[in-house]
Amino acid sequence: MKSDLDNQLENHGLDALLVVGPAQHNPAMTYLTGNVHVTDALLVKLRGKPPVLFFNPMERDEAAQSGLPTRNLADFPLSRYVRAAEGDQARGRALRLKDVLAAAGFTKGKLGVTGRVEFAPWYSTFQALQEVAPEITVAGQEAQNALLAARRTKSEDEIAHIRRMGQITTSVVGRVADFLSGRRGKDGLLVKADGEPVTIGEVKSLINRWLAELGAENPEGTIFAQGRDAGVPHSTGNPQEPLRLGTTIVFDIFPCESGGGYFYDFTRTWCLGYAPDDALRLYEEVRAVHDQIIAELKPNALCRHYQRRTCELFAQNGHPTSCESHGLQEGYVHSLGHGLGLDVHEPPWFGANSSPENRLEPGVVFTVEPGLYYPERGMGCRLEDTLWARPDGSFEILADYPLDLVLPVRK
């Protein structure tokens, strides 16, 4: 939680943290400023002190909405620093940064730097900072680790954001189900009133429209993949393809709050009209593991235990699993889940060899998403819910939705 950040900075040997970039679609910045419309800023946090937000003069109002103490970057005109650096942009930015850090009270020690930004210019800036301020040590990985460790457990306020995204997500999934069920089957395809087939692209366009209507964004797209593509976990589906009856469709949706805030992550597998026997068997196996794993969740248990347990359950039915071999292309090919928050994928991690800090400690939000993939047999199945490890030791699915495989369509 955010209140752990000072401890985590200390654990990772950092005296201060510098976050660069915009406040939108930049988890480290959004975490500390909230979802405000700041497009370029510098946030300096000394260990044990509140963060200070250095803003560009045109964004003074938006910066103020963060509720943080602010400073105007107009007091540090970049052009002056670049002149002092004889036109060397990176060195100019480094000289300015040195002054900004000093204004925030930081002149020496270990500085963790982070932010989702264009890597190239910042890399050169920090290389130059090491030259113009040798008494400052720049650290990357430690900053990332400290922040992700704090972010791993969520506050009630963060849960409210994720829960709201869960409601939006499942409400859009419901609209998609209604839209598909309201169409009829014809010659093995799903068709509209005019007899034209419904395409994957049409469905995706509706999803984006409904998400926007409900206040969400879909920066990473949606997976809506059928048949062979459903058997390739990250295949997003071919927009030109008409929807076929009796074929597994993996529908994985992971939108975030408008402006780049908290995510939700959710998957269902559907067969339109009816399910052939082999698709039904695949589904029933995945469904059994999904339910079993959720029933077995225990507070503070190691995440890797559940990955190993999932492999064990699938292996009992003769499926190849990622616990046994690397780079699999069929069977159970990925890991059971991942943490979720301002990133759609964040700690805790569920790899079979993930380290012991990846555990179901109270406050974590994570997905459970077992799946089986057989592209050569033209099918795949995944079922995913997002859960919260509650402070009382129980586990809560943050947005309920039926797990049914068959989505009936009109005759």
Place this chain on the structure above:
Amino acid sequence: MKSDLDNQLENHGLDALLVVGPAQHNPAMTYLTGNVHVTDALLVKLRGKPPVLFFNPMERDEAAQSGLPTRNLADFPLSRYVRAAEGDQARGRALRLKDVLAAAGFTKGKLGVTGRVEFAPWYSTFQALQEVAPEITVAGQEAQNALLAARRTKSEDEIAHIRRMGQITTSVVGRVADFLSGRRGKDGLLVKADGEPVTIGEVKSLINRWLAELGAENPEGTIFAQGRDAGVPHSTGNPQEPLRLGTTIVFDIFPCESGGGYFYDFTRTWCLGYAPDDALRLYEEVRAVHDQIIAELKPNALCRHYQRRTCELFAQNGHPTSCESHGLQEGYVHSLGHGLGLDVHEPPWFGANSSPENRLEPGVVFTVEPGLYYPERGMGCRLEDTLWARPDGSFEILADYPLDLVLPVRK
């Protein structure tokens, strides 16, 4: 243009380019792969050779859609490298990167690195790469400069993408105008049929919905700011605020293709119902400068000339300008425009002291957006169009839309 990239790498002393991160919302990667759904990849381009895309096994299909030669990262299992680095993540990633680069034929020389990513882990990775592969020199700024120099001029194909975004943008602006004009004024506010005021938040929500419907995304939000907020260029407007009649509204909209491709950038200033005299005067001054500057555009002219000319024109009418003083909060406070492409703001730059490579060479796409801001007087005005410097020497506004100030409403 992309065909200039090898020359630009040479100009910037680079033997190869490494782009990291996803293909979506990551301009450097999207530029070279197209808008494909790859969430994490490594692209290596040796000077004079086509790029090679190293993909994660789950994304093989999506990687193939780039049309580039591809390599599977399953052949470089990270866990093995991290073990070899005795658990040091950054060093493990660096060892892997060294092998990936070698597989692409790069073992020594100057490597430009870029990509829009989490800065922290990549900073540590490249610090470690300098240790494990001292014969490779990592360069940031040069990579950025080389890529931006190539991206500065657009191909016909890129123009088609931007033009399509211009059509979507102005079509949404038209829908917003129709929506507002269809409502009536009451006690100085714009109200719906039920007598409830229309809020800025409602308008923004419609904008997002219509953009999604038409296949666009709005990752950076929309400026819809009235009165005092219209007088603060980057103020995005308060969603709770009801729309007032006879007040300047700055409507600045800058969406991109769904999945993170090309942007468009467009601003109109509106007064609902009627315009008070001072708002009309402000608008007429901005309008005159907008028209004058566009009429004066000449192929290959320096961008800074137009910023100076804009300052001159506004100063003649007694406005403070950013050419004379830094960090202004009223008058003409920003620069005339910016290049536009896979970033909403990219070269060429229009600052009064921008360097001579910022010029209107054939192929550049840029905005012209003069504005005047008087927050204390409760008003602001900006008019912005996106133009293409055509190969034939003429300049084309990529999406036409009326410039009118007053938007009539129902009585």
